[in-house]
Amino acid sequence: MNTPSVSSTAYQIGYVFGMVIAVIVFLAAIALAVYAIVQAFRKKTRGWIVGGVVGGLFLLVPAVLMIAAMANGFVQGYRQAIAQRSTGNHSQTIRGQNLEYSIEAPPEWTIKRKVQDYDVMMSHRSIYLGVIAEELNLGSAEVVANFARNRIKEIGSDIHWSDPKLLILDGRNWLEFSVDCKVKDVPLSYQFYTYAGEEGTYQIIGWTTQPLAEKYRAEMTNTMQTFRFPVTNSISL
Secondary structure (H helix, E strand, O other): OOOOOHHHHHHHHHHHHHHHHHHHHHHHHHHHHHHHHHHHHHHOOHHHHHHHHHHHHHHHHHHHHHHHHHHHHHHHHHHHHHHHHHHHOOOEEEEOOOOOOEEEEOOOOEEEEEEOOEEEEEEEOOEEEEEEEEOOOOOOHHHHHHHHHHHHHHHOEEEEEOOOEEEEEOOEEEEEEEEEEEEOOEEEEEEEEEEEEOOEEEEEEEEEEHHHHHHHHHHHHHHHOOOEOOHHHOOOO
16 A cells, blocks of 8 residues: 655645645735725825726726636626527427328427418428328329429519429439529518329428528438438328
8 A cells, every 4th residue: 555755745745735735825915905905095195096096907807807717707698598598308209190200300399280371380480391292193293393383473573483403302313403583572482392292192391581591501401311201101102
């Protein structure tokens, strides 16, 4: 068994004794500074005024350090709270009513059901997202895409759209395309996912205003791509 040496014990005693002396000296300096400030107001002589100024500067340093430490602690606590909020909150799972499917929405999004043609409607800030689910199989995603484009022609003007391209979502072949147009003079930017198969016919539609399209595109797309069919209907490999 190792026994503590005399030198290490002496070092520890000296360290503790030195800390105590340092604290006493610091408290004495604070008391002296406060006394000098009080005497400067009472005596109002040049010597005490100079002493009060020096004492005030001495007290100012720890006060500034304390305020800085408190501010830093507040900032760090706020950042940790934001981080915990972003990582601790779980998305909400929305399940279809017309047909069986699910889609994940961030916890702060508002959910509505059975709004116009939409089985589910979600929104947050200036982002809107809806799911149209119909039991009838229209045959292909191309047919559904053409149907959606014709609908845009009926309600929109100044229309610009991208060519449909293949999108693999939950193991199925969908079509994806975007549309910029004006609806009642409001410039809107749409994102369409279309699908038709044995599960039924689906449209996932996200939109926002054109000036905000780039700002919200990633959040909208990430939410749209959480769409899932029931596991029992998954394609067997």
